[in-house]
Amino acid sequence: MLSIGDLSRRTGVKVPTIRYYEQMGLLAAAERSEGNQRRYERGDLERLAFIRHARDLGLDISAIRELISLSEHPNQPCADADRIASDHLKAVREKIEKLKKLEQELARIVSHCDGDHAIEDCYVIRSLSDHGLCDGEH
Amino acid sequence: MLSIGDLSRRTGVKVPTIRYYEQMGLLAAAERSEGNQRRYERGDLERLAFIRHARDLGLDISAIRELISLSEHPNQPCADADRIASDHLKAVREKIEKLKKLEQELARIVSHCDGDHAIEDCYVIRSLSDHGLCDGEH
DNA sequence: TTAAATTCCTCTAGAGACTAGAGCATTTCG
């Protein structure tokens, strides 16, 4: 049986975060010691690793909750799990596209500024003041 | 003189957001009508456009506050403004890199799943359960 | 065995950038 601190050390998930996941219903409420402290076993460790992994991939809590619930029905088809992952992939790709546009605009603005002008001539400031100096439609 | 609703319509910034920017010190506290309602003039409109533009580029409130304060000293050199924009550009690029790694991992996971297996064989679920199936170090 | 050190508990609040709603006041328009 592991204490919450043990679990934290083994997974790299901070103690308050573990309690938070329990509160959010991702981890089942742990057994308690006589003194009311949480006690975990191997299964909890695996599930926490699952959660951590999914979070690292950027999935949000509700998506993870859904995946966990799916994984508890091993005989169902996995179309739903596929959809969750695919949707997320799509969202990630969209975010990348947005950030690339941003990057271009920022790079353009910065490239006009050598840090050597007075503020009143600064391209950074002027670009922000005057949308007309922009390329795209952000 | 514009009401807060007028200002909102002209800039596309929602009314509560305008009040929020005032509270955050980005917009100076507006003049008030006899009945205590905010009244704006052209200068406020320009500043709000500046703020909106900077937010669209992803700059956070404190960076914008700094840029505004810089823009009020037109004779200072613009190195600081340049640094703010450059730092942000760097952060955007880093975020893009992270998301690209994520995208690859997700794409790999999804590509192994045709949505047609049982959950217990689902590559999406298995990947999350077993970090060993991963490519990179996320 | 007992004292000290560490870990644990719950609860509340804060981060960032808004958004929504309650309950009431002002302004505008017909």
Next chain:
DNA sequence: CGAAATGCTCTAGTCTCTAGAGGAATTTAA
């Protein structure tokens, strides 16, 4: 003038944690 629209302040909610207070349990060292 009266109704509708807009405005005001204040509080609380979003999301995923993180930090801290104040106190209890557990572990380690003397």
